[in-house]
Amino acid sequence: MKVFQEINSPLRTIMTPGPVEVDPRVLRAMSTPILGQFDPAFTNMMNETMEMLRQVFQTKNQWAFPVDGTSRAGIEAVLCSVIEPGDKVLIPIFGRFGHLLTEIAERNGAEIHNIECEWGTVFDQQVIIDEMKRVKPKVLAIVHGETSTGCMQPLDMIGPACRELDVLCIVDAVATIGGTEVKVDEWQLDAVIGGTQKCLSVPSGMAPITYNDRVEQVLSVRKKVEKGVATEQDKVDVQQPIRSNYFDLSQLQDYWGPRRLNHHTEATSMLYALREGVRIVLQEGLNERFARHRFHEKALMEGIKAMGLTLFNDVPWKLPMVTCVNIPAGVDGDSVRMMLLQQFGIEIASSFGPLHGKIWRIGSMGYSCRKENILFVLAALEAVLIRHDASIEVGKGLQAALDVYESSNLVVN
Ligand SMILES: Cc1ncc(COP(=O)(O)O)c(C=O)c1O
Incomplete structure (x- = not known):
């Protein structure tokens, strides 16, 4: 008879548009x-x-x-x-x-x-x-x-x-x-x-x-x-x-x-x-929480753009907690996601319908919306894209995000 072990789920950094880290x-x-x-x-x-x-x-x-x-x-x-x-x-x-x-x-x-x-x-x-x-x-x-x-x-x-x-x-x-x-x-x-x-x-x-x-x-x-x-x-x-x-x-x-x-x-x-x-x-405060989402969104967007990638939703009506990245030509989007998960334990999302295979969706929601997660996903994405021979600006993404973090007096984690 098969003996089932107790649950031992791996620790993940979840940067999808849901579910996110609790x-x-x-x-x-x-x-x-x-x-x-x-x-x-x-x-x-x-x-x-x-x-x-x-x-x-x-x-x-x-x-x-x-x-x-x-x-x-x-x-x-x-x-x-x-x-x-x-x-x-x-x-x-x-x-x-x-x-x-x-x-x-x-x-x-x-x-x-x-x-x-x-x-x-x-x-x-x-x-x-x-x-x-x-x-x-x-x-x-x-x-x-x-x-x-x-x-x-x-x-x-x-x-x-x-x-x-x-x-x-x-x-x-x-x-x-x-x-x-x-x-x-x-x-x-x-x-x-x-x-x-x-x-x-x-x-x-x-x-x-x-x-x-x-x-x-x-x-x-x-x-x-x-x-x-x-x-x-x-x-x-x-x-x-x-x-x-x-x-x-x-x-x-x-x-x-x-x-x-x-x-x-x-x-x-x-x-x-x-x-x-x-x-x-409510303990954090609604306005403070909304501002936190905007602040980490900015760091993420600046980091992605400095890497030489483009955003699908760099528009005035952008959803603050979902950042969609155009998958560079010739890069297998699913393979990048898989390597992020297997090597770094990071999960980002693909997309549906007409956007499938064209964009990655990176969520920065709730408890997942933290400085360490933003910096980690930027660092890992750069490493994985290098492994996929994508032409990117090496070393720039994290620096741009750090510039955002260092330019503010906001105390964030
Ligand atoms: C905007 C929106 N509406 C509805 C749903 C459906 O939610 P659930 O999968 O929890 O039923 C989702 C889930 O991702 C969503 O993003």
């Missing part, structure tokens, strides 16, 4: 003993987590809680609770995750309206607003930070336009939450989904979400329909109950809210992890 304090919190889900000690932690999530989402919404499952569980919960068959949903696509929103909305019976722009660009907000005026959708679903292209879609005009046009604005902020501004209330976003395994530096397995009373109104009418108590007036906008049990936000909010109605068994250790993750974010 803060050791989060790992410690995960080994805290299990509590029953209705133990006041545990429900108190649930309440504290909601309170801290509101601050991270910069919202006064009552509802801010995690959905158990990976980030797409949060997306699916919001979309399946809001969309009913035949609803018009507008989804602008500027990378892979716009397709994910489309697929989930489609599976919930939405009448899909897509607009697309070239990967590597984002939309002029007015283009989306004009399309909303033309299509008159019930929902606009859009990605904030596209990890597949390293681009960030501005939303500050889109949210208020949705409010004016009576469209529900649902945003995938999986990559951006905890790493850059996601101003839920100021931008008037109706529902926002965050990710744990990226800038929050918590393992994958939960999706923090928030939504406002405009979304709650839809949920409450769908519940009335389910119970057969909806009025004719209610049924003008909503005709069907929510089909999913696991992702029914009206049930989830009854579980997270003061009623504490039993739904699923909360994922105890993940809740500990999320609570510690958001506590660390």
